[in-house]
Amino acid sequence: MSIATQIKHFATTLPQGVQLIAVSKTRTAEEITIAYNAGQRLFGENRVQELVAKHEHLPKDINWHFIGHLQTNKVKDIAPFIQLIHSVDSMRLLKEINKEGLLQQREINCLLEFHIAKEESKFGLNVEEACSILASPDFIEMKNVKVCGVMGMATFTVDVDQQRLEFNKLKTIFMQLKSQFFVSDAGFKEISMGMSDDYKVAIEEGSSLIRVGTAIFGDRT
Numbered sequence: 001m002s003i004a005t006q007i008k009h010f011a012t013t014l015p016q017g018v019q020l021i022a023v024s025k026t027r028t029a030e031e032i033t034i035a036y037n038a039g040q041r042l043f044g045e046n047r048v049q050e051l052v053a054k055h056e057h058l059p060k061d062i063n064w065h066f067i068g069h070l071q072t073n074k075v076k077d078i079a080p081f082i083q084l085i086h087s088v089d090s091m092r093l094l095k096e097i098n099k100e101g102l103l104q105q106r107e108i109n110c111l112l113e114f115h116i117a118k119e120e121s122k123f124g125l126n127v128e129e130a131c132s133i134l135a136s137p138d139f140i141e142m143k144n145v146k147v148c149g150v151m152g153m154a155t156f157t158v159d160v161d162q163q164r165l166e167f168n169k170l171k172t173i174f175m176q177l178k179s180q181f182f183v184s185d186a187g188f189k190e191i192s193m194g195m196s197d198d199y200k201v202a203i204e205e206g207s208s209l210i211r212v213g214t215a216i217f218g219d220r221t
C-alpha cells in the first residue's frame with residue numbers, strides 16, 4: 001500500500017483515544033510530505049540532528065515527537081519546538097529538559113520511559129527509580145517540564161502473549177503512577193506503546209500513542 005493509503009487507513013481505523021505517530025526516521029522530506037498531504041501531522045524522530053534539519057525544512061504545523069535515546073547535551077537543540085519527548089530515562093535528563101524549557105520560556109512535555117522488554121539493550125527506568133524521581137523535591141520544583149505519561153518498547157518477538165504481558169506491565173505502571181502522583185492531573189494520560197509489528201496488541205492493552213514507521217513507509221534500508 002502507498003504511504004497516503006496507509007495514513008488514511010490508520011486515520012479511519014484507529015479507535016478513539018489512540019493517536020498515530022508516523023515514525024519518519026531515515027525517511028526523505030518527499031516521503032514525509034506525502035504523509036503530510038494525506039493529513040498526518042504527528043511525526044516521530046529518534047536522532048536530534050536529523051530532527052532539527054527536518055523541522056527547519058518541513059511545514060511548521062507538524063508536531064514533532066522525539067522517540068530515541070536523548071543525550072543531555074542535545075536537549076537544547078530540540079527544546080524550542082519539540083511537542084513531546086518520549087524517552088526520559090533519568091533525573092539528570094529531566095533536569096536538563098527543565099533548564100532548557102526555562103530558557104525557552106516554555107513547558108516541555110515528557111514521558112517517562114520504562115524498561116519492559118527482556119532484552120538488556122533497551123533503555124528505561126524501573127518503577128522504583130521513577131517513584132524516587134517523582135517524589136523528589138527537585139522534581140516538584142520543576143516548572144518547565146510536564147510529565148504526561150509513560151513509554152515503553154516490547155521485546156522483539158513473534159510471541160504475542162509475551163508482547164501482551166509487557167504492554168500490560170506498562171499499563172499497570174501507568175495506573176500506579178497515576179494514583180500515586182497524578183490523581184488530580186488530567187494531563188497525565190499518555191501511554192506510548194506499539195510499533196509496526198505489535199501496535200494492535202498495544203491498543204488492546206491500552207495504548208494512547210502508537211509509533212509506526214515501517215507499516216506506513218515500508219522497510220528501512
Ligand SMILES: *Cc1c(COP(=O)(O)O)cnc(C)c1O
Binds near residue numbers: 023067068197
Ligand atoms: C523506529 C522506532 C519505532 C517504529 O518502528 P517500526 O517497526 O518501523 O514501526 C517506534 N519506536 C521507536 C522508539 C523507534 O525507534
